[in-house]
Amino acid sequence: MNATQRLVVAGLLMSAGAQAQAQAGDPSACAAVADNTERLACYDEAVGRPHKEAPPQPQPDNSPFSARWELDAEDKKGTFLIRPYKPTYLLLARWSNSPNTTPTSPNPLNAVTTPNNVDPAEAKYQISFKTKLWEGLFGRHGDLWMGYTQQSNWQVYNKRFSSPFRETDYEPELMAVFRTNLDAGAGFKLKMMSLGLNHQSNGRSQPYSRSWNRIVGQVGIERDNFALVIRPWLRLSEKTSKDDNPDITSYLGHGDLQAMWQVGEHGFGLTLRSTLLSGRESRGSAQFDWSIPIHRNLKGYLQLFTGYGETLIDYNHRQTTFGLGVSLVDWL
Numbered sequence: 001m002n003a004t005q006r007l008v009v010a011g012l013l014m015s016a017g018a019q020a021q022a023q024a025g026d027p028s029a030c031a032a033v034a035d036n037t038e039r040l041a042c043y044d045e046a047v048g049r050p051h052k053e054a055p056p057q058p059q060p061d062n063s064p065f066s067a068r069w070e071l072d073a074e075d076k077k078g079t080f081l082i083r084p085y086k087p088t089y090l091l092l093a094r095w096s097n098s099p100n101t102t103p104t105s106p107n108p109l110n111a112v113t114t115p116n117n118v119d120p121a122e123a124k125y126q127i128s129f130k131t132k133l134w135e136g137l138f139g140r141h142g143d144l145w146m147g148y149t150q151q152s153n154w155q156v157y158n159k160r161f162s163s164p165f166r167e168t169d170y171e172p173e174l175m176a177v178f179r180t181n182l183d184a185g186a187g188f189k190l191k192m193m194s195l196g197l198n199h200q201s202n203g204r205s206q207p208y209s210r211s212w213n214r215i216v217g218q219v220g221i222e223r224d225n226f227a228l229v230i231r232p233w234l235r236l237s238e239k240t241s242k243d244d245n246p247d248i249t250s251y252l253g254h255g256d257l258q259a260m261w262q263v264g265e266h267g268f269g270l271t272l273r274s275t276l277l278s279g280r281e282s283r284g285s286a287q288f289d290w291s292i293p294i295h296r297n298l299k300g301y302l303q304l305f306t307g308y309g310e311t312l313i314d315y316n317h318r319q320t321t322f323g324l325g326v327s328l329v330d331w332l
Contacts, residue, residue, distance in 0.1 A: 062224075064260075064262070065191040065227060066179075066191065070143065071191065077132075080132070081131060081132065083130050083132070085147045086126065087269070088126060088129075089126055089329075090325045092123055094303075099120050100314050101116050101117075101118050102115050105210075105244060105316070109206045109207060110244050117160065118158075118166060119155055122153055123154045124152065124325075125151070126149065126150065133146055137176060142178040147173045147174075148170075148173075149171040152168040153311060154166070169201070169312050170203055173198040173216070174197050177193075184221055188222065189221065189222055192218070194218040196217075198216045200213075200214075210312035211245075212235055213235070214235050216232075216233040217231065225263070229259075230255070231255050232255040234254070235249055251275065252308065253273050257273075266290070266291065269289035271289075273286075273307070287303065287304070289301070300324075302323070306319075
């Protein structure tokens with residue numbers, strides 16, 4: 001018998017001896033039992049209490065919204081940490097069937113008269129993150145978040161004109177986010193609501209300047225690995241003479257709908273926008289995103305867009321685009 005076997009036998013003999021003493025009503029002997037479960041059973045037996053196995057602990061709710069917005073107590077991580085927001089991706093190649101060579105606006109100061117040399121093929125990327133500024137806005141309810149999203153379209157293949165950045169849109173926002181967790185029927189939960197202030201602009205001078213400010217609401221509904229976000233918004237008015245895009249809501253409407261599915265390691269997203277609620281002809285858009293697993297957090301990314309407003313400079317320009325690249329962060 002080797003040393004390990006002798007130790008095992010000794011431990012079994014000590015446990016058996018302790019249990020025999022416990023049966024005789026001596027709980028102090030249970031201290032010699034090494035295994036936690038057996039030691040508890042030994043104490044229970046010594047004092048004459050029926051021993052029951054500990055009940056299984058409830059599993060945490062697998063909520064996509066809570067994981068992203070820290071809605072439930074077990075998901076809280078505190079303030080001033082960088083967290084994912086919208087998808088972060090790089091389209092190495094994006095092709096348009098109708099490049100916008102002469103951006104226009106009803107404001108005469110924002111109309112381009114000389115066509116730009118724009119290639120139909122370019123690169124596009126988006127980075128997006130958020131951080132929690134204040135946890136517990138009203139007692140323990142609600143958090144204040146700051147988000148930032150930047151999208152750039154880069155004429156990287158346009159060597160004739162030194163590969164310029166065609167458009168970069170900057171979108172900072174403040175959002176008050178509240179956990180609701182209401183039963184919406186059929187297994188769906190109305191998990192969250194939010195209200196925020198959103199600014200979006202391309203930071204350019206006239207005639208290319210485009211910008212708007214909005215109050216944006218969010219309603220988040222989820223079931224398992226499916227999530228739906230309904231986003232209504234109200235544009236804040238500007239002086240007509242300083243408005244770069246006075247008719248922007250005629251093309252981008254007053255809200256959008258985002259649907260997201262996680263199927264295994266594949267992520268699917270669909271974003272729909274419409275101006276039907278404005279009483280105008282439908283000038284909305286549809287965007288489909290598909291992330292495909294490659295290696296760990298790196299995923300392939302496919303994006304298809306059709307309609308108006310892929311970028312701010314294209315808010316009133318209709319086109320269909322298709323892009324392929326890689327993704328680091330999905331919706332869910």
